[in-house]
Each structure stands twice: as C-alpha cells, then as structure tokens.
Amino acid sequence: MSQEVDTVFTTQTQHSEDMSQFESQPMEALIWGRLYAKNMTITTLGTKRALPLIDTISRIYDLRKETYSAGRKETNDLCINTEHVPLKIIRGISSLHFTIRKNLADKEAPAYIKDHSRNGTFINGTLIGQGKEFILKDDDVISLSHQSFKAIVYKDQRVSKHLTELPEEIRQTYYVGHELGSGACGTVYLIHNAITCEAFAMKLVKKNLLNECSKPTILNEPQRIMNEVKIMKSLKHPCVIKMHDIVNTPESVYMVLEYMKGGDLLSRIIRNKRLQEKTAKIFFLQMCHAVKYLHEKGITHRDLKPDNILLEKEDEITLLKVSDFGLSKFVEQDSVMRTICGTILFVAPEVLATGGIGSYTKKVDIWSLGVVLFTMLSGKMPFSDSYGTPAVEQIKRARFNFSDESWKPISSAAKNLIYKILTVDPKNRPTLDEILGSAWLRDRDAVAQVERLIKKKLTGTKKPGKCTSDIENNNDHVFIEPPKKRPRNN
Structure with missing residues (x-):
C-alpha cells in the first residue's frame, strides 16, 4: 500500500489491520471523498517532519469509513496541532473541532459535517454553528476557527455525468443524490439543501427530448415547460405538490419540488x-x-x-x-x-x-x-x-x-x-x-x-x-x- 494514500494531518488511529481489508480490493471503489489540505501543512505517516503541502504528493486524505473526527486531541482521526497550522490558529482549534459522516450503505448519500467547536467551523465562509450540520458538496472549502483561514477542500469522489452538467445555481445550493425515477421526458433526483439539510425532489427536463416524447399537437418545448413552471409556482394547497425553486437553462429546466417519501x-x-x-x-x-x-x-x-x-x-x-x-x-x-x-x-x-x-x-x-x-x-x-x-x-x-x-x-x-x-x-x-x-x-x-x-x-x-x-x-x-x-x- 503506497505511503501517499495513507497521508493524514496526523493520524493516530490507523492500524495495520485496518489496511489489510483494502489490499485485495481496488482503492478507487472504497474512497467516497477526499480532503485536500489548503493553507496548512500535513505530516506523512511514519515521520515526524512537517512537509509543505505544495512540495509533496502526500496532500490528500482519503475518506473510506463512515465517520471521521478532527481537532487538537490526539485520538482524532485528523489531529491538528502546531506542526500543521500557525500558533494563532491552533488556539482556536477545539479538542474535537468537527466530524464528517456518511452512510456507506448508499453511495449517493450526502456527507455531513458537524461543527463541535467553540470558535467555529465554516463552509465557504458560512458558519455552521456549534452542534449543527451542513452537507458537504464537491469543492467546498472548510475554514477553521475563522472564516478567512481556509484549511481544507472537500472533493466528492462520485463519478456521475449528471453531476458535471448541473448549473451553478443548483450545485451551490443543493447536494444531488440518487435517481428517484424517470420517464420519457424527465428524470427525478433526491436532493438536499446543503445548509438546511432538507430533502427535495428535483425534476430535470431536457428540452431537446420533448420533441421525442410529445405529440405534434401538444405545446412546443419551451412553452410546455414554462407552462408547467407558471402553474406550479402559483399553487398553494396541502394536496397539491409545491415547487420550491426553479432553474431554467438553454438545455434543461430544473424544478425543485416537495419530496414525498411514500412514492407514487x-x-x-x-x-x-x-x-x-x-x-x-x-x-x-x-x-x-x-x-x-x-x-x-x-x-x-x-x-x-x-x-x-x-x-x-x-x-x-x-x-x-x-x-x-x-x-x-x-x-x-x-x-x-x-x-x-x-x-x-x-x-x-x-x-x-x-x-x-x-x-x-x-x-x-x-x-x-x-x-x-x-x-x-x-x-x-x-x-x-x-x-x-x-x-x-x-x-x-x-x-x-x-x-x-x-x-x-x-x-x-x-x-x-x-x-x-x-x-x-x-x-x-x-x-x-x-x-x-x-x-x-x-x-x-x-x-x-x-x-x-x-x-x-x-x-x-x-x-x-x-x-x-x-x-x-x-x-x-x-x-x-x-x-x-x-x-x-x-
């Protein structure tokens, strides 16, 4: 097992028996997320020497298990001390500063970051708040103690074509999970608001598919799609589905709707x-x-x-x-x-x-x-x-x-x-x-x-x-x- 894969901020709980289970399996299939150190240094496993992040390939911490802890205490998965951050920052790092968790039974489930600190954990400059959780999205920046100290970048390791095609407005606000269902003219995904963690259903309609699924007598593509939007945004009744958000691009329309757990x-x-x-x-x-x-x-x-x-x-x-x-x-x-x-x-x-x-x-x-x-x-x-x-x-x-x-x-x-x-x-x-x-x-x-x-x-x-x-x-x-x-x- 190569040393760069085992790099941590300072990992005290990684045992040899934990590594043996990965020897016979492709590493890529086991990694659900990665943490990249940003304005700090990391320590290569087996050494005591702090190495500048920019000068070493050992900058990545792979996330494989269900929960991770980070903070000053040595028993954390990620131990952050004066070797890694300036002294003025370490004073604001709590014994347990934040935790990250993910349901491993669902590869499309979101990863949650929980703030345990006194001085704050920030995502993209927004304070999470002690005892509260945010959902981590690809390229989210984690700041510690102060919003200006950008310490870590989170990378989502899922490889899905629909994720790369999402408009900026969707990617900034929502975590897009697994597919709930699909039809001739659209696909529905389970999504979560990254800050509130509230679940929604997102209906994605590709405009170029409507010619294939519509009869000639039915409204043309843009008229038909925006007709649905206009109607749904005006409705407010307990037994009628509610639209929460809408993003319209030249290629597709993204409608964020109530999530109904009971199915159809x-x-x-x-x-x-x-x-x-x-x-x-x-x-x-x-x-x-x-x-x-x-x-x-x-x-x-x-x-x-x-x-x-x-x-x-x-x-x-x-x-x-x-x-x-x-x-x-x-x-x-x-x-x-x-x-x-x-x-x-x-x-x-x-x-x-x-x-x-x-x-x-x-x-x-x-x-x-x-x-x-x-x-x-x-x-x-x-x-x-x-x-x-x-x-x-x-x-x-x-x-x-x-x-x-x-x-x-x-x-x-x-x-x-x-x-x-x-x-x-x-x-x-x-x-x-x-x-x-x-x-x-x-x-x-x-x-x-x-x-x-x-x-x-x-x-x-x-x-x-x-x-x-x-x-x-x-x-x-x-x-x-x-x-x-x-x-x-x-």
Missing part, C-alpha cells in the same frame, strides 16, 4: 395488488379536493393517473398530493380546451371522440378520477386492449364491469359512484361538489381522518401571521360534510 400511488397499488376500500376512500377524498382547488384556479390537470399522485409517507393512511402539471393549461372561465393530451387509458371519451378537434372542459379530470378510483379498488384498469376490443372503443362507450373477484367485498355505494363518474356525456357527469356529496364519501370517519392529515400539514408549515393554504381563506370549509337536517325539537 401506482407503486402502492402494485405492491398491495389493490387498496382497502377505507384507504381508497381517504385517498380519493384528497384527490377530489386537490382537483377542485385546481379547477377553481382555472387549471385543468389533463393527466391525472396513479403515477402523478404522490404519497407523503409509507404509512397506509397518509397525506396525498397531485403532481406533474406538464399537460395542464390555464383556461378562462367557460372556455374549452382543444388539445389531445394525457395517458390514453385515463383519457375521457369526449377527447378521443373529437380527436382533439372538438372542444372539451374540466370534466375530463372528473373522468380520470373515476378511472383512478376503479384502479385503486380493484388493482385493475376498467379499460384495456386485453379485454377483447380496443381500449379506445371501450372508453368511448364506457364499457366496463365489476365482474372480477376483487369487487366482491366492495360496497355498492363505491360502485354506484364509479358508474356515475364514468359517464360518456360530460354534461351528465357529476361535478366535484356532487361527488363530494355522494353517499360513499359522506363518511364521517373518512372526512375526519382527511381533516386530521390536512390540519397536521398546515400546522407544520404555517408561518406566524400568514395563512399556509387558501383553504383557510375559504368560507366554505372544503372538508366539512354537506349540511344535514336538524332533528325537530320536542
């Missing part, structure tokens, strides 16, 4: 084969309120499907958010939309019947909600080419049934609601208010559970003196049941 509804349905009726009801209630909010804002989603419904947690009952407004469009009241969009199995019959030439309204979202409800309760699609006739023809005639075994335990109230929603003529299709007032959704327990989920979300995000959601400004509380007749007094 489609994955939940597939994993469980189908949802319990009680769970489906609570999810459907939230979807209806989200879509009602969008419609009141003059927005039609036009691509409602389980893939675009995100769950906050892995819990069976959790907050739900409608996402992905790439196919949405602002429309004036009473206006119509003339663009064929959406996923075919969730698209309303009037869209298919007109081929995009005719007109259709927000009732297309109502139809899609009905298809999603059918899928949640049965784990199957109401329309499919595998049912004997083309799915398009089934949709145009609303040809579906409840003959599958999965429908036996489902209540007649749920089936009746699906029948009403999946009505070919949009004029006869129920409104969202009518759906919310249906027998199936007039369930006190379900309404109360949804209210608790919403209240918990609002309480957790509300700022003093400001409303967290437009719900709070709405005189008609959207989660209250329709009024019932009062019992006559005797």
Whole structure:
C-alpha cells in the first residue's frame, strides 16, 4: 500500500489491520471523498517532519469509513496541532473541532459535517454553528476557527455525468443524490439543501427530448415547460405538490419540488395488488379536493393517473398530493380546451371522440378520477386492449364491469359512484361538489381522518401571521360534510 494514500494531518488511529481489508480490493471503489489540505501543512505517516503541502504528493486524505473526527486531541482521526497550522490558529482549534459522516450503505448519500467547536467551523465562509450540520458538496472549502483561514477542500469522489452538467445555481445550493425515477421526458433526483439539510425532489427536463416524447399537437418545448413552471409556482394547497425553486437553462429546466417519501400511488397499488376500500376512500377524498382547488384556479390537470399522485409517507393512511402539471393549461372561465393530451387509458371519451378537434372542459379530470378510483379498488384498469376490443372503443362507450373477484367485498355505494363518474356525456357527469356529496364519501370517519392529515400539514408549515393554504381563506370549509337536517325539537 503506497505511503501517499495513507497521508493524514496526523493520524493516530490507523492500524495495520485496518489496511489489510483494502489490499485485495481496488482503492478507487472504497474512497467516497477526499480532503485536500489548503493553507496548512500535513505530516506523512511514519515521520515526524512537517512537509509543505505544495512540495509533496502526500496532500490528500482519503475518506473510506463512515465517520471521521478532527481537532487538537490526539485520538482524532485528523489531529491538528502546531506542526500543521500557525500558533494563532491552533488556539482556536477545539479538542474535537468537527466530524464528517456518511452512510456507506448508499453511495449517493450526502456527507455531513458537524461543527463541535467553540470558535467555529465554516463552509465557504458560512458558519455552521456549534452542534449543527451542513452537507458537504464537491469543492467546498472548510475554514477553521475563522472564516478567512481556509484549511481544507472537500472533493466528492462520485463519478456521475449528471453531476458535471448541473448549473451553478443548483450545485451551490443543493447536494444531488440518487435517481428517484424517470420517464420519457424527465428524470427525478433526491436532493438536499446543503445548509438546511432538507430533502427535495428535483425534476430535470431536457428540452431537446420533448420533441421525442410529445405529440405534434401538444405545446412546443419551451412553452410546455414554462407552462408547467407558471402553474406550479402559483399553487398553494396541502394536496397539491409545491415547487420550491426553479432553474431554467438553454438545455434543461430544473424544478425543485416537495419530496414525498411514500412514492407514487401506482407503486402502492402494485405492491398491495389493490387498496382497502377505507384507504381508497381517504385517498380519493384528497384527490377530489386537490382537483377542485385546481379547477377553481382555472387549471385543468389533463393527466391525472396513479403515477402523478404522490404519497407523503409509507404509512397506509397518509397525506396525498397531485403532481406533474406538464399537460395542464390555464383556461378562462367557460372556455374549452382543444388539445389531445394525457395517458390514453385515463383519457375521457369526449377527447378521443373529437380527436382533439372538438372542444372539451374540466370534466375530463372528473373522468380520470373515476378511472383512478376503479384502479385503486380493484388493482385493475376498467379499460384495456386485453379485454377483447380496443381500449379506445371501450372508453368511448364506457364499457366496463365489476365482474372480477376483487369487487366482491366492495360496497355498492363505491360502485354506484364509479358508474356515475364514468359517464360518456360530460354534461351528465357529476361535478366535484356532487361527488363530494355522494353517499360513499359522506363518511364521517373518512372526512375526519382527511381533516386530521390536512390540519397536521398546515400546522407544520404555517408561518406566524400568514395563512399556509387558501383553504383557510375559504368560507366554505372544503372538508366539512354537506349540511344535514336538524332533528325537530320536542
């Protein structure tokens, strides 16, 4: 094992048995980060002589294990003393000055640096604060005792093409981790704010790919992307995904969104084969309120499907958010939309019947909600080419049934609601208010559970003196049941 790899500021805890485990493995596969000494000197292992950093190849300290400590105390992984920094600086170095940790089980996990010092550890001139953590990013400069004493440079050893292509605005603010998912027009990554350590989902859309994944009738690339941005930045509802940041470059758009740990509804349905009726009801209630909010804002989603419904947690009952407004469009009241969009199995019959030439309204979202409800309760699609006739023809005639075994335990109230929603003529299709007032959704327990989920979300995000959601400004509380007749007094 070459000596330069084992170089430390002064390493007292490196034992020969620790090194033996690396002999049979490529070193590069084990190193997740590197520290480069900057305005200080280092000591080569096995000598007592301090060498100037600029004159020796032994300037790098490789990070392999899960945690590292640094400070004046000799038992630290990195022992910093007067051989390494000027006397005026060493007085400000604490026995334990900072620690660095990383979850080795996830190679894309961020590395955290924690400040334990009295006089401060700084990242790029910003004080971390005693007992607090920052996330280390590639090329971050670590200053000790004073922000002007730039002691160490951190280098991230991950090799990923998407990291090198990130715009400066993203690289300065966020640590970009592993891929959460991808589609024809975009990829989603888990990212963290480097200072707050808060997790987000970043949707990356490459503009040159939109021609490949869009039909000719859909909005052109820049218009379509910025349309999604415009819509999402205007929305504020507990059951609608929130956009936190946006970076637009000539090649790509980067949207920083809420991170939903529970994944998407489609994955939940597939994993469980189908949802319990009680769970489906609570999810459907939230979807209806989200879509009602969008419609009141003059927005039609036009691509409602389980893939675009995100769950906050892995819990069976959790907050739900409608996402992905790439196919949405602002429309004036009473206006119509003339663009064929959406996923075919969730698209309303009037869209298919007109081929995009005719007109259709927000009732297309109502139809899609009905298809999603059918899928949640049965784990199957109401329309499919595998049912004997083309799915398009089934949709145009609303040809579906409840003959599958999965429908036996489902209540007649749920089936009746699906029948009403999946009505070919949009004029006869129920409104969202009518759906919310249906027998199936007039369930006190379900309404109360949804209210608790919403209240918990609002309480957790509300700022003093400001409303967290437009719900709070709405005189008609959207989660209250329709009024019932009062019992006559005797």
